[in-house]
Amino acid sequence: NLKIHAGTAFAEKFPDDRQFLQxxxxxxxxxxxxxxxxxxxxxxxxLYGVYALLExxxxxxxxxxxxxxxxxxxAEANLQFRQTDFRSRPVFQLREISRGGYGHQNxxxxxxxxxxxxxxxxxxxxxxxxxxxVWVQGATLGYGGSHRSWIGSAVQDDENFFPLIDGVRDKSxxxxxxxxxxxxxxxxxxxxRERIALLPGKELEYLMSTLADNWSVCACENCMKPIRLADGxxxxxxxxxxxxxxxxxxxxxxxxxxxxxxLLAPDFPKLRLLTHAYIFAAEPPKIKVHPAIIPQYAAxxxxxxxxxxxxxxGAKISSYEPDVWARRFREWSQVKPDGLGIFxxxxxxxxxxxxxxxxxxxxxxxxxxxxxxxxxxxPVDGEELSEWEMDAIEKWVIAKLLWDPKQDPAELRExxxxxxxxEAAVPMREFHQLIVKIWHEADEDFFVNCHSATAPLFRExxxxxxxxxxxxxxxxxxxxxxxEPQRRVLLQRMLKKFDQLQSSxxxxxxPVVEESTQExxxxxxxxxxxxxxxxxxxxxxxxxxxxxxxVAEQQTQASFxxxxxxxxIRVQAFDSDPSAVVVVPFQQQPCFPNGDRVELLFxxxxxxxxxxxxxxxFYSRPELSQW
Numbered sequence: 208n209l210k211i212h213a214g215t216a217f218a219e220k221f222p223d224d225r226q227f228l229q230x231x232x233x234x235x236x237x238x239x240x241x242x243x244x245x246x247x248x249x250x251x252x253x254l255y256g257v258y259a260l261l262e263x264x265x266x267x268x269x270x271x272x273x274x275x276x277x278x279x280x281x282a283e284a285n286l287q288f289r290q291t292d293f294r295s296r297p298v299f300q301l302r303e304i305s306r307g308g309y310g311h312q313n314x315x316x317x318x319x320x321x322x323x324x325x326x327x328x329x330x331x332x333x334x335x336x337x338x339x340x341v342w343v344q345g346a347t348l349g350y351g352g353s354h355r356s357w358i359g360s361a362v363q364d365d366e367n368f369f370p371l372i373d374g375v376r377d378k379s380x381x382x383x384x385x386x387x388x389x390x391x392x393x394x395x396x397x398x399x400r401e402r403i404a405l406l407p408g409k410e411l412e413y414l415m416s417t418l419a420d421n422w423s424v425c426a427c428e429n430c431m432k433p434i435r436l437a438d439g440x441x442x443x444x445x446x447x448x449x450x451x452x453x454x455x456x457x458x459x460x461x462x463x464x465x466x467x468x469x470l471l472a473p474d475f476p477k478l479r480l481l482t483h484a485y486i487f488a489a490e491p492p493k494i495k496v497h498p499a500i501i502p503q504y505a506a507x508x509x510x511x512x513x514x515x516x517x518x519x520x521g522a523k524i525s526s527y528e529p530d531v532w533a534r535r536f537r538e539w540s541q542v543k544p545d546g547l548g549i550f551x552x553x554x555x556x557x558x559x560x561x562x563x564x565x566x567x568x569x570x571x572x573x574x575x576x577x578x579x580x581x582x583x584x585x586p587v588d589g590e591e592l593s594e595w596e597m598d599a600i601e602k603w604v605i606a607k608l609l610w611d612p613k614q615d616p617a618e619l620r621e622x623x624x625x626x627x628x629x630e631a632a633v634p635m636r637e638f639h640q641l642i643v644k645i646w647h648e649a650d651e652d653f654f655v656n657c658h659s660a661t662a663p664l665f666r667e668x669x670x671x672x673x674x675x676x677x678x679x680x681x682x683x684x685x686x687x688x689x690x691e692p693q694r695r696v697l698l699q700r701m702l703k704k705f706d707q708l709q710s711s712x713x714x715x716x717x718p719v720v721e722e723s724t725q726e727x728x729x730x731x732x733x734x735x736x737x738x739x740x741x742x743x744x745x746x747x748x749x750x751x752x753x754x755x756x757x758v759a760e761q762q763t764q765a766s767f768x769x770x771x772x773x774x775x776i777r778v779q780a781f782d783s784d785p786s787a788v789v790v791v792p793f794q795q796q797p798c799f800p801n802g803d804r805v806e807l808l809f810x811x812x813x814x815x816x817x818x819x820x821x822x823x824x825f826y827s828r829p830e831l832s833q834w
Contacts, residue, residue: 209288210242213253217246224294228252232328233296236260243291251328254345258324263290268626271599272321273588276697279627295611298573299580301347301413301481301501301548302609303329316340318585325603326610330413350402351415351481354384354463357395365390370425381419386459387429392466399471413479413501416467422486424449424456434458434493442493449487457484458492461500468497481579483550484539491538498546501579504539505550506532512552512656513646515567520651540575547572548579552657553605557664557708558597559655560646562604562616569612580609584657596704600624600639617643629694631685638681645672665708675714679705715739720768727768727775735777738768778805778819790821800824 218225224235225248232249234256245256261267266281304322315338322329323345330349331342342348362368362378367388369376384391395416403411424430426447433441434455442458449456468480484491484502496502506516510532514520517537519530528534539547549572553565569580585602588595595602604619620639628635645668653667669675682702689695706716717739726732742764746753766777780803782788789802800820809815818826 208241211245212242213245213257215247215250215253217244218248220244221246227294228296231296231300233294234259235294236291238288238291243288251345251347254323255326258326259293259295260288260291263293264288266626268603268623269321269324270603270623270627271588271595272318273595274317276588276693277320279629279693281629297326297610298569298612299578299609301579301581302327303579303581304585304606304609305329305581305583316344318588319344319346322346322606325606327606330415347412348406348409349411349413349415349481350399352417353419354391354395354416355380355382355419357398357416358384358391359394359398361390361394368394370423371427371430372423372425377423381421382423383419383425383460384463385425385427385430386463387425387427387432392463392470396467396470399467400474403475411475411478413481415481416464417481417483418460418485418488420486422449424459424487430459434462436493437495453487453490454493457488457490458494460488461492461496461502462494464500465494465497468499472497472499479546481548485550489535491535491542496542500543501546501548502539502543503548503550503579503581504536505552506536507550507552510656511654512555512561512564513649513653515564515571517567517571536571536575540577544576545578547575547577549577549581551580551582552584553582554584554594554602554657555655555659555664556594556597556661557659558642558645558668559601559664560616560643561598562601562608562619563643563647565605566608566612566614566616569608573612580612582609592700592704592707596701600627627694627697628685628689630690631688631694631698634681634684634688635698638678638685641674641678641681642668645669645674661708662712666712669709670712670714675709679709679716717767717769717774719771721770723768723775724770724773727777730777730779735766735768738766738775738777741765741767776807780805788821791824793822793824797826797830798824799826 218228218235221235221237221244224237224246227233228235228248232247232251232255234245234247234252236256236259237244237246245253245260247253247256258269265283265286268279269277270279271277304327319329319341328345328347330351331338331346332349332351358368366376366378368384368391369378370382370385371377372382399414399416402414424447431444431447433443436442442455444455445452464480464482471478471480478499479501480497480499481501481503482488483505485505485507489505489507510516511520517533519533549568551565551568553561555561565582572580582605586593586595600620600623603623604616607619608614608616621636624632624636624639649667655664669678679702682698682705686695686698686702689698709716718737720734720737722734726734742762744759744763746757746759761783762781764779764781766779768775791798791800791802800818802820804818804820804824807817809817813829815831816828817831
């Protein structure tokens with residue numbers, strides 16, 4: 208029998224692998240006779256190694272955080288370990304998906320289980336206590352907070368910590384502090400020291416001090432003084448507002464952070480200080496940044512996420528120069544050639560191929576010597592239908608890219624499709640390929656980012672392209688092919704979410720009623736009860752003005768069903784006084800039914816307009832040969 212050994216001690220048996228893994232939480236797998244070794248130089252690497260060993264040798268995958276779908280596998284009577292000679296170290300030292308929707312819940316471990324199984328090591332927010340179930344699944348030990356939150360209660364006795372905005376000290380916690388006040392950096396550093404002292408006997412791996420999420424900055428006399436640069440020149444302020452002078456205030460921000468790092472370095476030489484290069488601080492400063500500081504470059508909020516940062520493509524929604532995000536990314540790589548991070552926004556509330564964008568950006572970060580890969584915005588994956596029903600595959604691929612961005616997103620999608628969809632892989636492969644095609648073929652100016660609304664995205668990708676029937680048909684086909692109960696439920700949820708989006712845009716699926724071929728002429732047939740029914744119509748303003756959502760006094764009900772070849776429509780127009788209905792005399796030729804009538808507009812190409820009235824009056828454009 209094969210004996211499996213896992214632990215850091217076994218790295219001593221393989222000095223070449225041990226050297227390769229130094230400074231990382233990577234892993235190695237080696238087999239010697241009847242012994243299989245999973246080892247690393249950091250304990251966390253053992254976790255990743257075990258999961259990698261299983262992924263390479265079994266039909267298993269951890270696709271989603273949702274406990275109902277957290278693992279898909281194919282049962283095997285005898286598991287054969289055929290791939291037992293490999294090693295891997297992650298490209299980025301820190302790999303994180305933040306704001307998973309679980310941060311303020313007791314079930315944070317649910318999201319971390321998914322991250323850890325897919326090679327991620329996000330930070331454990333120690334200010335909420337030591338969450339062992341999260342830590343044991345690969346989370347790093349770290350603290351996070353804004354500059355202002357690190358200052359804490361010191362502001363109660365000293366208003367000089369607050370920024371001077373338009374002549375008034377703004378005492379909101381959601382503001383940047385006064386950067387030039389000498390106590391700002393000192394108090395932040397001191398409070399960091401006190402927090403580190405509370406650690407549960409383990410080494411802190413990094414901490415974070417970052418901007419408040421806005422453009423507010425201090426414009427006091429000292430903050431507005433010119434900044435002396437290394438070459439002796441002066442960086443002059445152009446405005447007291449960061450939105451008009453991001454370079455000056457970014458430099459002020461990193462000037463203060465440098466001081467914090469300098470105060471901490473003597474006692475904590477290995478400590479890494481993460482911060483956001485975000486909003487105005489996205490502009491690279493004109494000073495050197497302390498080696499301990501890791502800026503997380505955030506190309507936000509005006510970038511089109513359909514395209515990589517360095518491509519310069521896509522419409523912009525700001526007055527910035529067209530290549531602002533590419534320029535800043537390159538300049539940051541020069542400011543921090545060995546310690547840059549990226550703060551990603553690879554999410555949007557609709558079907559997407561964002562993994563393609565993330566792959567390009569992560570590769571660029573790796574080439575720039577970056578050490579921190581990131582994205583945010585993955586919601587809770589629970590009982591309620593969510594974005595996971597639309598793009599779980601992209602989220603999984605992005606997680607895998609954070610370990611090694613050189614991987615091909617198309618090949619990763621293929622792994623996901625084969626292991627998750629199993630016997631239903633063929634139609635689901637076509638479904639996901641369709642989404643990738645739609646994503647890349649949309650007009651270049653069509654803007655998508657994390658704040659996009661679902662409706663316009665679904666309309667652009669599916670309705671305008673007339674691909675709703677094809678996409679839905681593939682989901683229906685896959686659901687019918689699924690034999691394994693877990694897989695069937697997953698596909699049913701995906702289909703239900705698709706239908707929800709379609710219905711929310713006023714698009715409804717007309718049911719197939721086989722009996723409709725013979726029964727449609729019978730107005731009272733019970734088969735009409737199987738049809739799609741619209742009722743409770745509202746008044747629409749014409750030459751009269753009606754209040755919004757005014758229900759019509761005389762109700763109408765419209766029913767629709769089909770048999771696969773013909774669409775059948777029944778309209779029941781109720782009237783409290785039938786004698787008052789305007790009836791045009793019967794005419795042999797098409798005649799527009801002036802007066803009471805039913806109007807139908809079909810979204811065909813060209814569009815078809817039909818009007819029907821009492822006594823057989825009928826009119827259409829373009830003209831129909833038969834009706």
